[in-house]
Amino acid sequence: MLKPILWPVLIPFLLFAIGLGSIMPVLVLGALSLGSTQAFAAAIVGIMGAVSLAATVPAGILIDRLGDFRAMFVATAAAVIVLGAIITAFIWDSPYSLAVYTIALMVFGPVSDVWSLARQAVVAEVMPAADLAKAMTALGGTQRVGNLLGPMIGAGLMLVFPIWSVFALAGLAAIAAIVIMALPIARIPGFDDRQQRAEAAHPPAAAGGRGPKSGRDRRPPLDVHWRSVVLVGITIITLAAARAAQPVVIQLWGVEIGLHKSSISLVIAFGAGLELIVMFLGAYIKDHLGRIATLVACLTIFGSGFIIMRTLPELSGMVIAAAVMAFGNGLGAGVNMTIGADLSPAVGRPRFLGIWAIFNNGGKLGGPTLLSLIITVTSLPFGVLFPGLLALAGAVWILVWARAIDLPGRRGRLSPRRRSGKPPKD
Secondary structure (H helix, E strand, O other), X not given: OOHHHHHHHHHHHHHHHHHHHHHHHHHHHHHHHOOOOHHHHHHHHHHHHHHHXXXXXXXXXXXHHHXXXXXXXXXXXXXXXXXXXXXXXXXXXXXXXXXXXXXXXXXXXXXXXXXXXHHHHHHHHHOOHHXXXXXXXXXXXXXXXXXXXXXXXXXXXXXXXOOHHHHHHHHHHHHHHHHHHHOHHHOOOOHHHHHHHHHHHOOHHHOOOOOOEOOEOOOOOOOOOHHHHHHHHHHHHHHHHHHHHHHHHHHHHHHHOOOOHHHHHHHHHHHHHHHHHHHHHXXXXXXXXXXXXXXXXXXXXXXXXXXXXXXXXXXXXXXHHHHHHHHHHHHOOOHHHHHHHHHOOOOXXXXXXXXXXXXXXXXXXXXXXXHHHHXXXXXXXXXXXXXXXXHXXXXXXXXXXHHHHOOOOHHHXXXXXXXXXXXXXX
């Protein structure tokens, strides 16, 4: 089932994800090693999130103009250049090294977003509707494998080599991804022809009878049911915020209850490994019970884990909570990408996915920010509960608006209105 996207998307993305997973734990450490203050080093990660959020829509427009697969190739090449600049900043002992490092990271965020949106658009274009949920789950699982293997390989490298070796690993992984995408085996038969036929079926002049303007073709407006997008997007924000806050909560609460750093790391690794197992069940649920059922199960179980963590403030409670959160989060592997593909139009899909990614990126930026504010204003114990309560609120929201959103239900079947091509009425 995954053969059409194995070499063009999954294998290159696995390499890219391993590289990305290896550098994420050392971004702050890298800034500190270049002479940054602790406050600025912590702020770099937040600034990266803000830049990614601002660049989300332009990234979608860029992919729409370059083409999905070509955008993946260009983004990977750009990542190699950016990682090379970061390595230079470490080797080049200069007062400007920290500035080069910071600027490179600000560029790396949008580059990574282009890669992510482009591979999602390729999968949505290539895979049939019956296999779409499984394919998107495979993408989410590939990301999780990278998040597990990347830090482990990076940790081993830093035992022998300087910290910049981790960025070199990411660069080599990106180069390997470029090589694979350039191989004949990575070509998708008929992919370019399908995109050209879709564009020909909806020429720019068909958009309200408007033709070229100032010598440039105007692209047609996106044929999207925006009410559904916003309603389900609110739930995606709660899921992304809870996911982004999870590692912060585990680390802070682990220290609070007196766990050793190694114990905290093992708890996180245990959860990551369990997610990889559960994601296959999540793919089954998305196809057989529907997207709404998957979101509700994911958010409810995932949110319950935070409540368990607060209720059982000891190592055994942490392990149980991590298992519950991993089970819920694993069920939701790829659900955001699947729903984005469900809602996206045939023409202008990359542009739409760029807009759709705002909800996820906004949650990733807002989750840790709100958590920090709540801990400052109230207390850490309530801060531990907050992501769980947010996830449960997201589950309630999607249940209330399920009929209005009208996502594919059992076995991926669309409602009669969507099968006829007519969006539900506002």
